[in-house]
Amino acid sequence: MRDDTRQPAGQNREPRPAVNSYTEWDPLREVVVGSLQNGAFPGWQESMARVVPDAAQQVFRERGGTPLPAGLVKAAEEELEGLVEVLEDHGVTAVRPDTVQHQTPFGTPSWSSAGGLYAGMPRDLLMVVGDAIIEAPMSWRSRYHEVDAFRSLIKSYFRRGARWLPAPRPQLTDELYRTGDAAGEWAVTEFEPVFDAADFLRFGRDLVVQRSHVTNAFGIDWVRRSLGPEFRVTVVDTDDPHAMHIDATMAPLAPGKLLVHPKRYVPHPLFDGWEILPAPAPTLPRDWPMYFCSPWVSMNVLSLNPETVLVERQEQPLIDALTAWGFRCVPVDFRHVYTFGGSFHCVTLDTVRDGGTGRYLSWPEDR
Numbered sequence: 001m002r003d004d005t006r007q008p009a010g011q012n013r014e015p016r017p018a019v020n021s022y023t024e025w026d027p028l029r030e031v032v033v034g035s036l037q038n039g040a041f042p043g044w045q046e047s048m049a050r051v052v053p054d055a056a057q058q059v060f061r062e063r064g065g066t067p068l069p070a071g072l073v074k075a076a077e078e079e080l081e082g083l084v085e086v087l088e089d090h091g092v093t094a095v096r097p098d099t100v101q102h103q104t105p106f107g108t109p110s111w112s113s114a115g116g117l118y119a120g121m122p123r124d125l126l127m128v129v130g131d132a133i134i135e136a137p138m139s140w141r142s143r144y145h146e147v148d149a150f151r152s153l154i155k156s157y158f159r160r161g162a163r164w165l166p167a168p169r170p171q172l173t174d175e176l177y178r179t180g181d182a183a184g185e186w187a188v189t190e191f192e193p194v195f196d197a198a199d200f201l202r203f204g205r206d207l208v209v210q211r212s213h214v215t216n217a218f219g220i221d222w223v224r225r226s227l228g229p230e231f232r233v234t235v236v237d238t239d240d241p242h243a244m245h246i247d248a249t250m251a252p253l254a255p256g257k258l259l260v261h262p263k264r265y266v267p268h269p270l271f272d273g274w275e276i277l278p279a280p281a282p283t284l285p286r287d288w289p290m291y292f293c294s295p296w297v298s299m300n301v302l303s304l305n306p307e308t309v310l311v312e313r314q315e316q317p318l319i320d321a322l323t324a325w326g327f328r329c330v331p332v333d334f335r336h337v338y339t340f341g342g343s344f345h346c347v348t349l350d351t352v353r354d355g356g357t358g359r360y361l362s363w364p365e366d367r
């Protein structure tokens with residue numbers, strides 16, 4: 001007799017949770033991919049001088065709130081579309097933010113900004129820890145409304161069971177910023193909690209974070225206490241005078257495998273027993289337009305699973321090094337996206353990966 005209760009493969013599995021992501025490398029199922037539509041040169045603040053490349057600072061001062069160059073945006077948008085296709089070819093669902101206007105000036109009773117920025121880098125703004133989406137209190141005034149483009153997605157994830165944790169709305173008054181050349185000091189004070197989500201990396205029950213010109217100790221404390229005792233948040237030293245976002249300094253690609261920037265990475269005992277691979281130098285031509293970051297976003301790769309990474313097609317030395325290290329590299333054109341401040345890890349937010357709160361880092365009590 002035929003067995004009519006038999007179901008096609010997969011249908012008797014547990015329903016997939018709306019949001020579930022604990023690491024940077026577990027098998028990827030769903031991801032948000034940013035968009036540069038209607039992006040603007042950000043309104044300028046003196047505290048940005050610590051991180052914005054010298055060549056771009058004058059442009060920002062003069063053109064805050066005006067559209068990003070259309071030709072460069074078009075080339076980058078095509079690459080983002082290409083990324084979406086590659087993800088879908090690998091069985092990963094890609095979702096996009098709403099198209100909103102970033103070129104409109106705005107302000108609060110205490111300050112105003114010539115405009116916003118873009119919805120290009122969800123990694124900077126949002127952090128998924130397990131079943132929770134955290135909205136970061138970003139310290140650049142121009143990024144104050146950046147979350148708006150992602151709110152439909154967040155509400156939809158919330159309705160489907162995710163937890164939604166917006167950090168306290170920052171005031172971003174002058175007390176938050178240290179201006180001038182106070183060498184060795186951070187651009188943000190401890191006036192109130194601020195952080196960018198991209199200063200954190202996730203390793204199961206551990207999160208690793210760097211202090212930076214956009215992330216203060218108060219912000220890190222807020223994350224630590226909001227996540228509670230199930231997670232451990234450890235501040236690691238990095239050697240980057242322009243520190244803003246840890247994901248061009250350290251990139252965990254699999255349990256025990258850490259890709260690092262050859263100079264910025266500072267060894268930490270949590271990585272005892274891990275293999276550390278210093279990334280080869282980027283291949284980007286010196287005259288490539290770079291408004292927000294260094295060419296080291298070459299190492300800002302995205303893991304599809306612990307064996308497979310997306311790498312920029314022209315970063316052959318990196319592709320060779322990762323292949324020799326045992327990874328399968330999927331080449332994707334992405335240099336025009338670099339221009340706007342990041343690569344695959346920056347422009348994405350993985351909302352669903354397999355796996356849970358594993359223990360991957362080297363704690364004495366776990367050894």
Ligand SMILES: NC(=[NH2+])NCCC[C@H](N)C(=O)O
Nearest residue numbers: 198244245248293294342346
């Ligand atoms: N999530 C990001 N936007 N990361 C980009 C980090 C780039 C890094 N600050 C650099 O200039 O090399």
